[in-house]
Amino acid sequence: MARHRGALTCTPAGLQATLVTLKEHIELIKQWGVGQTPELKSGDPARIQAIFGGQAQYAQKMIDTYKAAGVDPKQVWAQSFDLNDILYWIRNEPAFGRQAVYLDSIDPTANPPIPRQTNAQLTALKTARRADHRAADSGAIGREHSRPVDALAVRASTSTLQG
Numbered sequence: 319m320a321r322h323r324g325a326l327t328c329t330p331a332g333l334q335a336t337l338v339t340l341k342e343h344i345e346l347i348k349q350w351g352v353g354q355t356p357e358l359k360s361g362d363p364a365r366i367q368a369i370f371g372g373q374a375q376y377a378q379k380m381i382d383t384y385k386a387a388g389v390d391p392k393q394v395w396a397q398s399f400d401l402n403d404i405l406y407w408i409r410n411e412p413a414f415g416r417q418a419v420y421l422d423s424i425d426p427t428a429n430p431p432i433p434r435q436t437n438a439q440l441t442a443l444k445t446a447r448r449a450d451h452r453a454a455d456s457g458a459i460g461r462e463h464s465r466p467v468d469a470l471a472v473r474a475s476t477s478t479l480q481g
Contacts, residue, residue: 340380344387354389356380357397357421374410377403381411395419405446 338346340356347354358380363373370376377398384394391413398404399421408415420443425432435443 340383341387344384344389348387348389353393353395354384355395355397355419356384358400358403360400373400373402374406377406378410381407381414384414392417397421399423401443 343356344354358377361376366373366376370379380396384391391411394414395417396403396407396414397419401420404415404418404420406415407418422435423432424434
């Protein structure tokens with residue numbers, strides 16, 4: 319593990335932070351016996367394309383890291399602000415997708431404000447998620463299947479990890 323002084327903006331002055339990789343983080347959390355809540359961070363689309371081959375491959379890489387570490391999918395609540403990541407996990411990694419958390423970016427203080435999602439948007443997301451779970455359970459959705467859903471929002475979280 320590499321040590322970086324001041325690497326984290328939330329580290330109190332004078333304390334040393336340890337920046338860990340996703341693999342190292344997984345091993346630490348496994349030792350503690352608690353659930354894991356990784357957030358797939360957004361990034362520059364050109365860099366994601368160059369490094370992973372695209373957003374779907376980036377989302378898959380995070381799940382593959384958990385699978386390689388032998389983490390039970392029931393102990394992972396994968397999170398993203400990108401709805402397409404959530405739907406990708408539901409369709410392509412249903413064991414992990416069942417607990418995927420869509421992070422809603424409500425911010426009434428932003429300029430312009432980012433409003434709460436409408437009931438219609440929430441209903442559309444819930445409907446799409448149920449349909450995708452049923453299709454994944456039946457085997458009707460494979461890795462090649464992909465469709466964006468024009469719906470937003472369910473739940474917010476304060477936990478973030480960068481892998």
